[in-house]
Amino acid sequence: MSRGQLVLLGRALAAILLIAALCVGAVTSVRSLHGARTDVHRVDARPRVNGRLPLLNGPRDQFVDFVASVVPPNASIRILQPLTKRVPARPPAPGPAGVCGNDVNLAAYWIFVYSLVPRPSVCGTSGSWTVYLGVPVPPGPGVHRYSATLGVRAP
Amino acid sequence: MTLLAVLLLLAAGHGLIRLVTGTWPVRLLGPLAAAGLSFLAGAVAVGLLTTYAAVTGLTTRPWPVVAPVLIALAVAGIAPGSLARRMRIDRSAQAPGFGGATWADGAVAAAVAVIGTVTLWGIGHVPVRSNDEWAIWAVRGRALSLSGHLDPHVFAGTLANYAHLDYPLLVPSLIAWGDGLHGHTDDYSAHVLLIALVLAMLVVVGWALNRLAGPFAGVVGVLLVAGTPRLMSRWALLLMADTTLVAFVVALFAVLALWLTSRDPRLLAIAAVLGCGAAATKVEGLLFVLAAFAAALICARGQRRAVLLGFGVVVASALPWVAWTKVHHVQSDLINSTTLTLHHVRVVAPYSWLSVRQMARYWPAFGWLLVIACLAVLAVALTVPRLRGLVAFLGIGFAVSTLGMWAQYVISAGQQLTGQAGADSLERHFASSATRVLMVPAILLTLAIPLFAGALLRSDPAPAGDAASADPVDAEEAAAGQSLHR
Numbered sequence: 001m002s003r004g005q006l007v008l009l010g011r012a013l014a015a016i017l018l019i020a021a022l023c024v025g026a027v028t029s030v031r032s033l034h035g036a037r038t039d040v041h042r043v044d045a046r047p048r049v050n051g052r053l054p055l056l057n058g059p060r061d062q063f064v065d066f067v068a069s070v071v072p073p074n075a076s077i078r079i080l081q082p083l084t085k086r087v088p089a090r091p092p093a094p095g096p097a098g099v100c101g102n103d104v105n106l107a108a109y110w111i112f113v114y115s116l117v118p119r120p121s122v123c124g125t126s127g128s129w130t131v132y133l134g135v136p137v138p139p140g141p142g143v144h145r146y147s148a149t150l151g152v153r154a155p
Numbered sequence: 156m157t158l159l160a161v162l163l164l165l166a167a168g169h170g171l172i173r174l175v176t177g178t179w180p181v182r183l184l185g186p187l188a189a190a191g192l193s194f195l196a197g198a199v200a201v202g203l204l205t206t207y208a209a210v211t212g213l214t215t216r217p218w219p220v221v222a223p224v225l226i227a228l229a230v231a232g233i234a235p236g237s238l239a240r241r242m243r244i245d246r247s248a249q250a251p252g253f254g255g256a257t258w259a260d261g262a263v264a265a266a267v268a269v270i271g272t273v274t275l276w277g278i279g280h281v282p283v284r285s286n287d288e289w290a291i292w293a294v295r296g297r298a299l300s301l302s303g304h305l306d307p308h309v310f311a312g313t314l315a316n317y318a319h320l321d322y323p324l325l326v327p328s329l330i331a332w333g334d335g336l337h338g339h340t341d342d343y344s345a346h347v348l349l350i351a352l353v354l355a356m357l358v359v360v361g362w363a364l365n366r367l368a369g370p371f372a373g374v375v376g377v378l379l380v381a382g383t384p385r386l387m388s389r390w391a392l393l394l395m396a397d398t399t400l401v402a403f404v405v406a407l408f409a410v411l412a413l414w415l416t417s418r419d420p421r422l423l424a425i426a427a428v429l430g431c432g433a434a435a436t437k438v439e440g441l442l443f444v445l446a447a448f449a450a451a452l453i454c455a456r457g458q459r460r461a462v463l464l465g466f467g468v469v470v471a472s473a474l475p476w477v478a479w480t481k482v483h484h485v486q487s488d489l490i491n492s493t494t495l496t497l498h499h500v501r502v503v504a505p506y507s508w509l510s511v512r513q514m515a516r517y518w519p520a521f522g523w524l525l526v527i528a529c530l531a532v533l534a535v536a537l538t539v540p541r542l543r544g545l546v547a548f549l550g551i552g553f554a555v556s557t558l559g560m561w562a563q564y565v566i567s568a569g570q571q572l573t574g575q576a577g578a579d580s581l582e583r584h585f586a587s588s589a590t591r592v593l594m595v596p597a598i599l600l601t602l603a604i605p606l607f608a609g610a611l612l613r614s615d616p617a618p619a620g621d622a623a624s625a626d627p628v629d630a631e632e633a634a635a636g637q638s639l640h641r
């Protein structure tokens with residue numbers, strides 16, 4: 001085979017590969033865009049609680065708005081949650097257990113933290129509002145009770 | 156207001172490119188790439204300005220600091236030629252560029268327009284809805300826009316469980332930018348801004364491929380990238396940084412590849428801006444920037460000082476944020492004083508092969524046949540002298556990116572659990588993150604097909620292709636005005 005024929009063969013193979021890539025790209029990008037449309041429709045069809053998706057299940061979704069109405073936007077919050085079982089051999093959490101996202105249901109903690117921005121989540125009691133998220137709310141002055149296990153206490 | 160947020164970003168990016176290149180962007184790049192690169196550069200400007208304002212104690216709300224600087228950049232971008240030359244904004248307006256709208260650019264623009272329309276349609280109905288959004292990215296964006304400063308409780312943790320505090324602030328800054336212009340939190344603006352970055356990258360990829368590999372390569376590259384599993388169907392619809400990182404890194408590789416074949420220093424300046432964007436998006440962004448500039452450094456004999464300068468600019472741009480995290484004792488979850496020890500390397504070494512298998516399992520590609528085709532076309536292109544430089548550039552960039560990701564996964568193993576529990580934990584880590592984290596090397600490999608199949612198809616070698624050949628010419632010779640003006 002001469003060099004010229006080799007070059008021609010190479011170009012033919014390159015053309016075939018480029019056309020094949022065009023077909024693959026067209027199919028996969030259409031499939032991808034269809035996936036995007038489906039995802040948007042699926043999210044759009046889900047019910048909302050004050051514009052948010054009800055991700056916390058049950059009264060805790062409304063409790064977010066209750067906390068936001070009680071705690072000033074510039075105040076810090078200390079979130080108390082039930083302890084979860086720690087995985088054996090896992091090193092201890094950096095903060096106190098059951099508070100500020102340590103050894104708790106993290107998904108609920110982060111949804112809560114995000115929903116209450118700009119109020120920062122802190123671990124200390126000094127000057128912060130205490131949010132009872134699934135733990136018994138104690139009686140006392142400054143307590144805003146939403147339910148037996150959901151409430152807020154002023155600093 | 157969303158339109159204003161986009162347009163102001165675009166105009167500021169246009170001005171930034173004019174400042175760093177000394178040339179009218181449309182004249183240098185053509186309308187397609189000028190739009191795409193301007194938007195990416197505008198996002199870099201917002202990200203860096205907000206970060207610098209934050210770490211110096213200024214407000215992170217847009218109107219007092221960020222917006223006025225962006226408006227100044229936008230004005231610099233549209234200053235008349237005579238005034239711009241007097242102000243030394245325009246320095247080499249007569250040099251040839253990479254513009255010239257062709258039908259191939261039109262095809263790229265049409266493809267991206269369709270992709271953009273379909274992706275953006277109805278995005279206003281999508282609120283924040285996933286773990287990484289509310290735990291990492293959106294929460295910090297909202298903290299910037301609502302509190303107006305870098306609240307140490309949120310950004311330095313102080314024992315509260317905030318995730319990945321070392322991640323830089325470009326994506327949160329963009330979210331805050333959209334919020335700030337609206338005057339309240341606005342998921343729609345944030346979605347539009349982040350999706351537009353992906354569209355800008357697609358435009359840049361198509362434009363660069365049209366010039367590197369002939370008129371058919373651009374639209375093929377755009378479709379292949381847009382079809383990357385879960386890129387547009389999942390990750391682009393979330394307020395997360397992965398697609399933004401892909402946008403900056405892939406555009407960076409495209410511009411650097413074009414620079415290698417033309418040695419036009421203005422492209423290197425644009426590449427440095429894109430590198431700043433990648434480094435300001437995620438921690439591993441700096442790894443990908445290192446991969447790109449290391450590949451360019453090896454392939455660009457004679458112009459290594461310029462490449463090093465470009466990389467130096469990227470590193471310098473990231474320093475204020477790194478300094479802030481050090482001052483506030485914020486450590487990376489992965490690369491820190493505990494993991495960077497010989498003892499830890501010995502502990503995680505048994506997970507090396509598992510990491511390779513998991514990377515293969517979750518590699519975001521259309522199938523292994525395509526991966527084999529990519530490697531095959533790379534091998535064939537290696538036999539063509541005029542393409543060897545580009546093969547080396549893409550190959551090194553891909554190899555360093557992939558190795559870096561592998562090393563990151565290996566190091567992340569065994570931090571909390573060892574033995575089988577550690578292996579299970581690592582597998583869960585891969586399942587939750589690999590399809591998005593590995594998108595950069597996967598897309599780089601995929602682009603080998605349009606790049607080299609297109610280049611092999613071309614009957615006439617690109618005039619500047621010699622500069623990227625197996626024996627790269629010296630800087631002075633290469634920089635002597637060669638370009639791919641079309």
